[in-house]
Amino acid sequence: MSQLIQKYNIPGPRYTSYPTVPYWNMDTFSGQEWKNTLKKSFDESNAKEGISLYIHLPYCESMCTFCGCHKRITKQHDVETPYISSVLKEWRLYCDLFGSKPIIKEMHLGGGTPTFFSPQNLTRLINGIFRWAEKAPEYEFSFEGHPNNTTKEHLQALYDVGFRRVSYGVQDYNEKVQKAIHRVQPYENVKTVTEAAREIGYTSVGHDLIFGLPHQTLEHVKETILKTKSLRPDRLAFYSYAHVPWLKGNGQRGFLDEDLPSAKAKRAQYEEGKKLLSKVGYEEIGMDHFALKSDSLYQSMISGKLHRNFMGYTASKTQVMVGLGASSISDSWYSFAQNVKGLEEYKHLVENNIIPIYRGHILTQEDRIIRKHILNLMCRFKTNWDTKETYFPEIPSVVERLREMEQDGLVAFGIDELRVTEEGQPFIRNICMAFDVLLHRKEPETRLFSMTI
Structure with a gap:
């Protein structure tokens, strides 16, 4: 091997898409054609299967050097209310285009750090979405939680508006590795939020782990997996660290290249980590994902309903996926469209009643x-x-x-x-x-x- x-x-x-983003053909793409394909796809599928909704919440209080997401670093929480107002206005623009109430089957809050936002503002966001939409009979709502700032109030507020799945970014439990990636979070913090989610009633708790991180060794990976076993998350992502500083700029330059494991060491982390996950009871799902047999992701794989889109692996397919917020990508099945990445430009376009896309591809x-x-x-x-x-x-x-x-x-x-x-x-x-x-x-x-x- x-x-x-x-x-x-x-x-x-x-x-996560085909064609991949670098091969999108901008010569044949236009905002009007995107709207046409989206309306066509919505009319074909909304009543039958509903739609998926991804909401990008881009703010973080500190920079994690392993992260490749589009984010804005700030400790000023007065940015929350105006950003949510922009997202809700963008959603209203889409609802006007649809002409009838969207039925939301899947919704995911990503970032950035969704739990940067207060429980009250997250409640306002979700209630605002459903002012113009309804829930599908078998909906699945999920969000990404930061173990250091996800509170019981966050968990309860999102549970009260329909969320039943949460994933926590763990990465690795070794303190030296955590310091290198600027993500220091003790095991106790992860344990607290994992148990709190279950006490409230969440039916699926996920942990994200990464191998190939700076200063990370095979023993670190094994130790992290064994600690993870003690908390028994329902599903796991076991990702390879994607070192792409030429794409992501200084955000991935918080350490030296020589601090990264060698190719041989990284391969060993992957091989041994995968074996250990299987040994402690996790079934492999597609690429990079693992789940207990009781989790919906495993059950969807067995039933042949597993799907993959810009949100990653999902337990079911919808033909339409709308991405809201700066940098989000939408999929009409016939075309892709990505929102502008700059927050100021995003807000300006939405305020002027313009769906804020800047590139895309007609399949x-x-x-x-x-x-x-x-x-x-x-x-x-x-x-x-x-x-x-x-x-x-x-x-x-x-x-x-x-x-x-x-x-x-x-x-x-x-x-x-x-x-x-x-x-x-x-x-x-x-x-x-x-x-x-x-x-x-x-x-x-x-x-x-x-x-x-």
Whole structure:
């Protein structure tokens, strides 16, 4: 396995979308076309399956150097009220476009630090959303909580408006590692907020762990997983640290490159961490995710309903996903659109009744077919091209690109179908890259992506 990891550990996309953002075609994109595809998709799917809503809350009180999110660092909490007002006005612009009440099936609050906002303001935000929307019969609302500032009041307030899932960013419990990434949070803090969520009634508590961090060793990873086991979160993310300072600027330069584990050490962290997670009772879900058998993410994988979008893995699919807030990305199934990243520009556009997108992509028929294949691989570890809806002209080239992986035991072919073997699952990004015709037609001249493993 180590030799294969060394062989296939190359820069590659994480495929939260296809086409990936660097390959969006701005020449064929327009704000009006985005609205047209969104309205079409909403009319097709809202009554049948509802929509998903992602709300980006960008403020943090301090900078974490592992973070690649769009955020604004401040300790001034008077920014909360005007930002929520802008988000609610943006939502109203979308509701006016829809023409009928959206039915929200999934909602996620991300950031930044959502719990930067007071419980009262978070309640105001969610109540404001449902002034023009309704909840689906089987809805799932979740948010990202910071263990150091998530209070019982935060948990109770969000529980009272429908939230039943929370994820906490743990990363690693070693103090030296925490200091290097500017995220010092003792185990006791994580224990307190995990137990508080369960006492209130949350049905799914998640922890996010990262390997490959500065000063991190294999023993640190093992210790973190064993401490995590004692709290028994319902689901886990076990991410590779994506060191992309050329994209994220000084936010990922809080330490020296030589402080990062070597490629060999990082591979060991991944391999041993994954084995240990399995040993302590977690089932692997798609890429980077693990869950107890009782969690909805595992159950959706077993039932074939697992889905992946800009929010990551979700327990069910909606055709429409609206992203609110600065830098959020929306998906109409026929097109993608991203909001402006600057807070001042975002607020200015919304105040002038303009949906604040600045770039996007209209999916071609080829894009939509390849997107299906990548979703199948990411969520079900298999795909097929035995119908005209799933075949595209470059399939023979895709198959040829995968022959070496077949020889390495990572994939297996049937008649017009592909299956990822258990040994191949850690290489799912590489396998998806074989289908990425845009990547092969125009390889990037500069480095765009993190390493695949």
